[in-house]
Amino acid sequence: MRSSSDHPVVIVGAGLAGLSCAATLHGAGLPVVVIESSDGIGGRVRTDEVDGFLLDRGFQVLLTAYPELERQFNIDALELEAFDPGALIHTERGEFELGDPLKQPSSLTPTLRTALSQAVGSPGDFVRLLTLRYRLARTGVPTLLRGPDVATIDALVSLGFSSTFINRFFRPLVGGIQLDLGLNTSARMFDTILKMLFSGSAAVPRHGMQTISQQLAQQIPEHLIHLQVPVRSVSSQAVRVDSGEISASSVVIATDGNTAADLLDQPRTTPRSAGCVWFDAPEPPTKRRLIVLDGERSGPVANVAVMSNVSSRYAPPGRHLIAAAAPGYGKADLEQQARAQLTSWWGKAIDGWTTLRVDHIAYGQPDQSPAFSPKRTVEVKEHVFVCGDHRDTGSIQGALYSGRRCANAILNARK
Template sequence: MPVATPSGVPDVLVVGAGLAGLACAADLLSGGLDVKVLEASDEVGGRMRTDHHEGFVVDRGFQVFNTSYPQVRRRLPLPELWLRPFTPGVLVHTEDGRLRFSDPTRSPTGTPRGLHDLLPGRLAGTRDLIALGALSARDMLAPVRLLKHGEDRTTRTALAAAGFSEEFVERFFRPFLSGVFLEDELETSGRFFHLVWRSMLRGTLCLPGAGIGAVPRLLADALPAASVRLGTEVARLTDDGVELATGAELPARAVVVATGPGPVARLLPELDVPAYRVVTTYYHASTRTPLAEPTLVTDTRRRFLNTCVLSEVVPGYAPTGMSLIATSVLGEDGAGREREVRTALAEVYDADTDGWDLLTVRTVPDALPVMSPPQPLSRTARVAPGRYVCGDHRATGSVQGALASGARAAREVARDLGR
């Protein structure tokens, strides 16, 4: 028989108000449990945060929002995010100039701009176009369980097995997926690649009108008032709950650790936490837009992961008369690196970038977990009696993965507490 909770003691303490923690708390609360979320920072969201800087809207690292994720569609009233879409395709900068990879099925007209770049002999050969059609049809239409339980291998090996030439992989898939996986050798789980490709085919990549931070804020706003405590750092777990950095102790029947990898390793040292990818994003401001469309640009020469004029996606990201350009690279910022990026952007955009202002730089040290094959798509949340963990490192490095991990933790906690 479950033990009754003493008066004033919550059933569950969730440590961390990122996507996983907020999803976990929401599900536990809907199940009738008393839950408190403890967040060390001054805002919810974890890595999904938005800052306002000199009149610009700056997400903490370049991020996009995919409308097709099942957890997203279940939890979020999408119209309230005022979503603005990217172009359904990318511009690939090659030694032969810029080529457009577009999805002709999403064009509003019968002659989509850039369709000629998909004709044999330009971006792709006949063999690659056939392989692309077969891959896309399978990933979009097949039952998702087939993708989840297929053989796992690296993405590069999976693409070769699907019939793609090495030339097309290097021209399109490697530069594009480098910005998705935050690694440029296509070493990420091929099973995860198929799920990502499916989500892109079935959904729309976009940005909220108020910045990516609007997503976790919307989740938090749906929770009861005072259920989230900001500025509340947990120093350690105790036998009865947690001890705060202030020295105060908070009891609870169960504790769910839903923080980033650093705090997770400190609070649960027995847990095996994967390594994480590091990404740096440079935000430049210009009085003229270098590309008058909301399109992602990749580079086959590996000088950056991707670049985009964010104010073409969401005009409110920049003050009137200004443009905001975001460019991401692997790893940390370093001496001379911004100048190298600026030089590359001058070529890619065919623009004079010397007059651009470097607005700010954002380095995210724990942007995505390393997902080498074989990659488990979900792991148990239970660590010890009364101790649980959730986050993208327990599932996949995506919004879907973080939310699904929080949902799994909630199910396991509720079951253990007799709910």
């Protein structure tokens, strides 16, 4: 086939960035085709039904303050179920609540008790957290993303947080979200994610994270998305697949960062990996809708969430789904290590838990250590565009924004 502007924009990858790009272009009346190598849409945001449980691919949450949600979704139809703000922090002295009394006044007393107990940090750390919250509330995301580009750990130390508070709270919480327990990610990302956590909720759609991907895909006719077709190479105005060549007016590479690097003949980078063990438990270790953080660095699991406390649909009636998330842990003994760790927390009850699945995700998020700058170039060659979380911020927001930004660049180029 010869290429011409009558050909569709061919989008390689049906993750959030590719789907967002496709939906924006289709909405603007441009012909599009999405070519996806795997057996389903959603990329890293997929959910599998296993024995009546809903297992996301790795523990993930949607931060309701992400600006792209309003722009690209019917939020009511996502049926979001929110975690309570804050966390329960597991220490050798027991579990301590660090809530957000500004959002949930009932958490004031337990949070004050935690501050006074000094089990998680000093009262001064709590004051510093409030001060940080105030600064983030007054600063817009574009400014935060242009802020000091130092490692998160260095930023926290220079703000005066004690190592106890960093290790017991920030490391398992933010390190868990950014798949970076070393807290080496740029403070620009840390500030942005923390602002989102403070200003909205952490939530999951009632029927699993994949609802997000499905709602985007519904904006494009189904026959335009081709599954199980790996793209082998791209050139200006065509992509090569096993059965031949697909001509394109423009090509959008919407894969993960390393596949994009391969297709563009550029060097790969080391991504952030993730592990997660999913358990079926007869009784939950807590009835709270709070994430439980490992305040002791007692094993590979940084945080535990009772998913069925947040959305009852995640488990069959009378059962409970536990996600034990182990950012950066890629070893084969994850299940065994997680069981040993959680037994040290909650005792023999863990023996009654059945393992549903162990996830090892090699490419969880792109590395966004300093020097880090989002909004990387969209058009890398004539008619060849790139989008994905590795071009903007390593998050659902970043992928959605990147897809839409890429689509707008294509639309602008045609004006």
